[in-house]
Amino acid sequence: MSENSRFLNQSQLFSRDENHRLKILKAISTYDDQVDRMKSDQFIDWQQARLAAAKIKKYVLNNLPSLLEEFEEKISSRGTKVLWARNKEEAQKYFIDIATQHQAKKVVKSKSMTTEEIEFNELCQNNGIEVVESDLGELIVQLANEKPYHIVTPAMHKSKSEIGKLFQTRLGAPSTDDAELLTMIAREHLRQIYISSDIGVTGANFIVAHDGALVMTENEGNGRLTMSCPPVHVAFVGIEKVIPRLMDLSLFLPLLATSGTGQQITGYNSIIRGPRQRGEIDGPEEMYVILVDNGRSELYNKDHFRPILSCIRCGACLNACPVYRTIGGHTYHTPYQGPIGSVITPQFRGMEEWSHLSFASSLCASCTSVCPVNINIHELLLENRWEAHQKKKTDFTWNLGLKMWAWIMSDRFRLNIVSKLGRHIYRLFMPILSQSKRKRIPDLPSKSFKDMWNNYEQ
Amino acid sequence: MAKILNHLGYKIDYNNQQTCCGQPAFNAGHRDEARKVASRFVDIFNSADVIVGPSGSCTAMIKNYYPILFSNHKLENEASKLRYKVFEFSEFLAQQDQIKNISGKYSGKVGFHNSCHSYRELGIHQIPLDILQKVKGIELLQPSGEPVCCGFGGLFSFKFDEIAATMAKTRIGMFTSLNVETIVTNDPGCLMHMRQEAIDRQIDVKILHLTEFLVQAIKL
Numbered sequence: 001m002s003e004n005s006r007f008l009n010q011s012q013l014f015s016r017d018e019n020h021r022l023k024i025l026k027a028i029s030t031y032d033d034q035v036d037r038m039k040s041d042q043f044i045d046w047q048q049a050r051l052a053a054a055k056i057k058k059y060v061l062n063n064l065p066s067l068l069e070e071f072e073e074k075i076s077s078r079g080t081k082v083l084w085a086r087n088k089e090e091a092q093k094y095f096i097d098i099a100t101q102h103q104a105k106k107v108v109k110s111k112s113m114t115t116e117e118i119e120f121n122e123l124c125q126n127n128g129i130e131v132v133e134s135d136l137g138e139l140i141v142q143l144a145n146e147k148p149y150h151i152v153t154p155a156m157h158k159s160k161s162e163i164g165k166l167f168q169t170r171l172g173a174p175s176t177d178d179a180e181l182l183t184m185i186a187r188e189h190l191r192q193i194y195i196s197s198d199i200g201v202t203g204a205n206f207i208v209a210h211d212g213a214l215v216m217t218e219n220e221g222n223g224r225l226t227m228s229c230p231p232v233h234v235a236f237v238g239i240e241k242v243i244p245r246l247m248d249l250s251l252f253l254p255l256l257a258t259s260g261t262g263q264q265i266t267g268y269n270s271i272i273r274g275p276r277q278r279g280e281i282d283g284p285e286e287m288y289v290i291l292v293d294n295g296r297s298e299l300y301n302k303d304h305f306r307p308i309l310s311c312i313r314c315g316a317c318l319n320a321c322p323v324y325r326t327i328g329g330h331t332y333h334t335p336y337q338g339p340i341g342s343v344i345t346p347q348f349r350g351m352e353e354w355s356h357l358s359f360a361s362s363l364c365a366s367c368t369s370v371c372p373v374n375i376n377i378h379e380l381l382l383e384n385r386w387e388a389h390q391k392k393k394t395d396f397t398w399n400l401g402l403k404m405w406a407w408i409m410s411d412r413f414r415l416n417i418v419s420k421l422g423r424h425i426y427r428l429f430m431p432i433l434s435q436s437k438r439k440r441i442p443d444l445p446s447k448s449f450k451d452m453w454n455n456y457e458q
Numbered sequence: 459m460a461k462i463l464n465h466l467g468y469k470i471d472y473n474n475q476q477t478c479c480g481q482p483a484f485n486a487g488h489r490d491e492a493r494k495v496a497s498r499f500v501d502i503f504n505s506a507d508v509i510v511g512p513s514g515s516c517t518a519m520i521k522n523y524y525p526i527l528f529s530n531h532k533l534e535n536e537a538s539k540l541r542y543k544v545f546e547f548s549e550f551l552a553q554q555d556q557i558k559n560i561s562g563k564y565s566g567k568v569g570f571h572n573s574c575h576s577y578r579e580l581g582i583h584q585i586p587l588d589i590l591q592k593v594k595g596i597e598l599l600q601p602s603g604e605p606v607c608c609g610f611g612g613l614f615s616f617k618f619d620e621i622a623a624t625m626a627k628t629r630i631g632m633f634t635s636l637n638v639e640t641i642v643t644n645d646p647g648c649l650m651h652m653r654q655e656a657i658d659r660q661i662d663v664k665i666l667h668l669t670e671f672l673v674q675a676i677k678l
Contacts, residue, residue: 008618015624032603322607326624360618362611362625363485364574366604385487394487398617402483406491409477410498453472458464
């Protein structure tokens with residue numbers, strides 16, 4: 001089945017699923033309240049904070065190559081090996097080389113969207129390496145053989161009782177739907193894994209150029225254990241994650257926590273400058289940073305799209321999106337769901353198969369208005385649509401329809417005839433235009449404004 | 459809209475050759491078709507002193523997207539000038555300081571659905587509510603938080619009609635859960651979409667355009 005048909009089927013299914021929608025709404029609205037409160041409690045002026053962050057990110061993008069080289073130089077000086085992966089295949093190959101060199105059989109991994117992007121778990125499976133997710137949400141979806149539902153809260157769609165049942169069947173835990181007990185079950189399960197794993201794999205929320213540091217934010221402490229317990233730490237990092245100075249974290253850490261989860265700051269914030277140094281008693285013996293491009297440079301070279309590389313993956317645009325709230329995360333079938341995903345997926349994976357995501361938006365601009373780094377997300381959806389059309393990746397009937405529309409709209413006489421026949425024309429064309437079985441026919445007024453105007457006296 | 463503007467003392471020209479601003483094609487990525495239709499709009503409206511539209515969406519197209527559509531085009535200058543004289547209806551009333559001259563009566567619980575393009579593209583937040591407050595006899599009830607999309611989105615509601623319909627249901631529900639009897643909106647797109655949803659699902663709520671509502675309230 002093509003991605004487009006798959007999306008349509010799924011979206012129709014979820015649009016009709018009231019229970020699913022209420023569950024998601026409940027989960028997101030808890031965040032909504034906290035996010036609003038934190039924006040006003042923590043920031044004197046949220047709008048100015050967004051603009052300041054956007055300005056730093058703009059500086060980063062204008063100086064990306066040199067900042068990345070500076071990062072490499074600084075972090076290498078303390079023993080970290082930096083590897084540059086042009087695409088998914090290279091990133092995968094680097095990892096397999098590292099795993100082979102260290103004879104790794106078992107890997108523990110914290111939450112990282114970049115690893116989702118390069119299909120890290122599948123890679124491990126195919127190479128006989130066991131991989132365990134250490135983030136609670138990610139562990140839940142892994143045990144359920146699912147993909148993350150949301151870039152920040154991967155198990156948003158699972159209720160406590162569903163998680164309880166999952167832990168019971170997959171981990172042999174006693175039956176419970178108490179959140180605290182469930183967390184304890186996961187913790188007990190994971191403590192063994194941290195100690196017995198050969199490699200700890202993480203992502204990074206930021207990398208700091210001037211100081212050669214990796215920054216990780218999280219709420220469970222699992223990320224810190226993942227990178228510090230096993231003898232080898234490998235971090236996969238998108239090349240756009242760089243910020244210039246450590247000081248910039250004073251803005252970006254609260255900005256990310258506020259936007260993503262309505263927190264002042266996340267519970268655990270780690271700044272990592274390298275593997276275990278001489279005289280230190282803990283930390284990994286070896287550390288690798290794999291800088292992943294995977295389509296980012298191409299976006300970088302398109303002027304219109306460059307701002308999308310400012311994204312800090314906070315998930316605010318997903319939460320704000322009425323389409324996401326209606327169809328849910330899995331419908332997108334991509335690591336990055338919601339508005340941000342609908343901009344970057346067609347760019348990363350090709351218009352051929354993915355342009356439908358850019359069209360599946362009402363362009364309400366909620367995404368743009370909540371974006372903490374002020375990205376014009378909805379306008380970039382429009383740019384995608386234009387690109388799809390230029391590359392002739394849009395639907396044949398739609399192309400024809402819009403050509404006819406332009407022909408009609410270029411002459412008032414033609415429009416007059418069409419509006420007289422409005423209702424019948426709708427009946428004729430709806431079955432072609434509509435992609436579902438519902439075929440809604442809007443209730444059109446019997447008279448056009450022009451007709452009314454002709455009988456109107458000022 | 460014509461009736462209200464006349465009532466407030468404005469003379470209106472309607473060019474019966476006008477058609478569309480070009481937004482449907484622009485939003486579908488068909489920029490050549492959009493430019494063809496929009497060029498016609500620019501020609502026809504060039505000479506107007508002020509252009510008032512009953513839709514935040516069309517207004518936003520002209521204000522925010524004509525500069526993109528006509529960038530490096532021979533009509534670039536003319537098209538860009540339009541943005542300074544085009545107003546969404548409620549915005550025009552506020553700009554002309556006419557809200558104080560609105561009065562009228564309407565009984566019932568009323569909610570206002572601000573269109574996304576009026577709210578987020580044009581930044582019209584409080585004006586329509588101020589206008590509604592001038593009408594006596596209404597109880598104005600607003601869902602909390604930012605305005606949420608009704609699901610219209612032009613061609614989106616054709617292409618993804620099930621998603622769009624569910625979004626309309628969700629949006630209408632935000633009002634009916636407050637016992638709102640009349641939803642007033644400032645965009646014909648939202649109006650058509652939500653009205654259809656209310657009919658399809660037999661939801662007992664009246665949905666009116668702000669201008670229709672004012673005509674009834676002022677009894678024009």
